[in-house]
Amino acid sequence: MKIVVIGGTGLIGSKVVDLLKQQNHDAIAAAPSTGVDTITGEGLADVMVGTDIVVDVSNSPSFEEKAATDFFWTAGKNITAAEVAAGVRHHIALSVVGTDRLQDSGYFRAKLLQERHIKSAPIPYTLVHATQFFEFLRAIAQFSVIDGAVRLPPVQFQPMAAQDVARAIVDVALAAPLQGTIEVAGPEIFTLDEPVRRVLALDGDPRAVIADPAAPYFGIAVSDRSLAPDAGARLGTTSLDWWLANASTPPAR
Numbered sequence: 001m002k003i004v005v006i007g008g009t010g011l012i013g014s015k016v017v018d019l020l021k022q023q024n025h026d027a028i029a030a031a032p033s034t035g036v037d038t039i040t041g042e043g044l045a046d047v048m049v050g051t052d053i054v055v056d057v058s059n060s061p062s063f064e065e066k067a068a069t070d071f072f073w074t075a076g077k078n079i080t081a082a083e084v085a086a087g088v089r090h091h092i093a094l095s096v097v098g099t100d101r102l103q104d105s106g107y108f109r110a111k112l113l114q115e116r117h118i119k120s121a122p123i124p125y126t127l128v129h130a131t132q133f134f135e136f137l138r139a140i141a142q143f144s145v146i147d148g149a150v151r152l153p154p155v156q157f158q159p160m161a162a163q164d165v166a167r168a169i170v171d172v173a174l175a176a177p178l179q180g181t182i183e184v185a186g187p188e189i190f191t192l193d194e195p196v197r198r199v200l201a202l203d204g205d206p207r208a209v210i211a212d213p214a215a216p217y218f219g220i221a222v223s224d225r226s227l228a229p230d231a232g233a234r235l236g237t238t239s240l241d242w243w244l245a246n247a248s249t250p251p252a253r
């Protein structure tokens, strides 16, 4: 089958493309660096010709509200138009567990706009809501530094390996469209501060990670279950311990 992976050069997208190729599918990584731009439309109609399935794991280059809104809105319209013209049968997009509960954030308002567009578009769809990737833990730490320490609210947190996200997306992409949303999450429940503390310890980063109930998450207030999946979420198999020991690449010092 021909499967176009928009954002197929990114963290999740490159893994999705590899997994699909291992199953002998004609998987195409579509991104500006491969000549496909969902904002300008460059290369989009051409890459869609003969495509059965589209996986969208692209991301806005900026998390600022206006930039992210413009990105997901324009990309959504352009992708749908190209899919309709090509007769695509299934559109899969990656979003975040709790997007509807994180609406004080401009980025998550933009993600919700993306989801609403997909739900109202004529192409059969499946939305995949994932929890935070292990690979995102360092970015969470970086964003949460106050006076030299990392302060995070100790809310429920069930992060997962990017490889498990990619596996779930491939399973969903090759199944019938759900016309709905599935959740995927990691196999272990922590509080938000714990895995961040573990990854900084691995890196030899001396900054303290403080569990502070009043601290924001990416600038917004969160409650205990804001980031948590529902009971029916599909779980990845990669533990934090395994990932830290085998797959985490500490930053160069």
Ligand SMILES: NC(=O)c1ccc[n+]([C@@H]2O[C@H](COP(=O)([O-])OP(=O)(O)OC[C@H]3O[C@@H](n4cnc5c(N)ncnc54)[C@H](OP(=O)(O)O)[C@@H]3O)[C@@H](O)[C@H]2O)c1
Residues within 6 Å of the ligand: 006, 007, 008, 009, 010, 011, 012, 013, 030, 031, 032, 033, 034, 036, 037, 038, 039, 040, 057, 058, 059, 060, 061, 094, 095, 096, 097, 111, 129, 130, 131, 132, 133, 136
């Ligand atoms: N971070 C998390 O913990 C988390 C959790 C759940 C869900 N998500 C969602 O996961 C998705 C993917 O995240 P990621 O970390 O894999 O992203 P990423 O590594 O930043 O990759 C982004 C991809 O989007 C592509 N892209 C950017 N602008 C484009 C354009 N105009 N046209 C086509 N492609 C474009 C990039 O292409 P180039 O390589 O050419 O720049 C790249 O392939 C996001 O939608 C995010 O909301 C993230």
